[in-house]
Amino acid sequence: MFDTRTLALVNGFSNFKLPCISISSCSTKPLKLIGSKSINDIAMNIFSELQRCSSLITLRKLHAKFIAHGLKDTGLSTKIVVLYVSFKRVDVARSVFECLSNPSSYLWNIMVKGYATQGLFGHSLGLYWEMMQKGLKPDKYTFPFALKSCAGLSDLNMGKLVHQHLVCCGCSHDVFVSAALVDMYSKCGYIEAARLVFDKMSVRDLVSWTSMISGYAHNGCNIETMAFFNLMRDSGTQSNRVSILSVLLACGNLGALRKGEWLHNYVIQTGFEFDILVVTAIMDMYTKCGSLDLARRLFDGTPGKDVVCWSAMIRSYGIHGQGKKSLDLFNGMLKAKVKPNHVTFTCILSACSHSGLLEEGKKCFESMVKDFGISPQLNNYACMVDLLSRLGQLSEAEKLIENMPLEPDASIWGSLLGACRIYGNLDLAERIADHIFALDPSHSGYHVLLSNIYAAKCRWKDVEKVRKVMVRRGANKVQGFSLIEFNNVVHKFGVGDRSHPQSHKINGLLEELAAPMKRLGYVPLTDFVLHDIEEEAKEEALLYHSEKLAIAFGIINTPPGTSIRVTKNLRICGDCHNAIKVISKIVNRVIIVRDMHRFHHFEDGLCSCGDYW
């Protein structure tokens, strides 16, 4: 049976008992007929006008009439509440609702829904609780919105509690409720529970499939997203824009260009090619797969571009290190009379940062408030800190953090720590590390960064100390891996990975390349090996980094002259950056590497980032 067993699994209980909740029914109150015929006529007249009401102004007039004639607590109230909610005035709807002596379950549902759809999740759940306390039985119309609110708050505990309630109320087989459960668990990051609920569904409609696919995509389960998209199509369920958006996101994350091109074609066949959301997602996919040209071609051919579409294209140039083009596009956006938002400025400031455009970045940052009335948010400050610190203006960056009107988070200090590694500033690094670890003690990346800084100065005792602190704090180092698509399959390599069937050939090629690489001036950067081991062993450890393995796989399996595209989950390592430059020259290939922050296009011994990254 689905109900209690799934719930027990989700909650990690071996035995699960249904909680007792008191439930009583409540019927919809009919329109109260008031003794005088004229009042009744007025009520009927208002009711028929409410039926036709299509604007907030008309509703306000009818509401005033309703109050003037003392018609409160009648069936008219229900209609007025519903209309206020539909006009997104849930606050006014609440005031009418509060005047009712015994609102129906239907109206409670409308209010729970009203708050949830307005993003007022706490209010929505507050009403949900109140409803339960009054002994009203939530039903299949209540639970999807109560669950949506739990998802909106990422409140897994509350979500589990609502799951228990809906099992008690006999709603666990409802297809809408189940889809909302899948969505709630995946938005709370508990994708395994989402899958358990999905697997137990006896009937799966389009929304249940898309909830699961979107859940996988937004939890970074890219392979599963693609697999589920195929399973959905195999089951005979027609895909829609939401499932297409999810699969495009996963495809971009994997850097799977061939699959992405197939999806673009699929979008054209299924008639979504003029949907601006889908177009933006395709552009983003092409960008992430390293094909800026295809993204731009699509952008140019799209009419009615909105702020999101423009911002996405601005970001595309930014992460490919073409900051000047981002700025040109920003001007084009203003000429097209599309108003930027704070995300647009995040994209443009980040683009300036990747290209080292200090003055341009400063101007944009100032014009946010001055010309557009947009107050900079944390992300915008983070970009400015990154821009300054990457250019070596560490004290100015520190000043900006100390004087910003918002509370800086660990990641803003983290940008400065990244620059301390580039400029070897150990004093500042040690000073700001305290801020960082106070704000985010278990972030593995900052520990690794600090450890890197010590390692570069051969402070091995401190490297060891940081490692011990990491273990104590449970900050596990994220394992690096690189992906490469070949023949519609994405191949994954970890550092020193020997599990691939072609491992022998791959390692052989890297060993073969070592001598010509050295002849072209490549010197292994052993600073990037974080262990106090012999230099020779360090060089060998560097040779089998995941990005080098993936590139060697690409060289072996693709025809001479074709580009090689690799995606890495962490930042590219400095030694690999040097190595790939010379490899691109030796094998005469364009090698495009996407790391967690940006793209590097290697060609003929050079990188598009100009070694500024």
Added chain:
DNA sequence: TTAGGGTTAG
């Protein structure tokens, strides 16, 4: 009366 969605720093 019921659901799922495109761009956001490092």
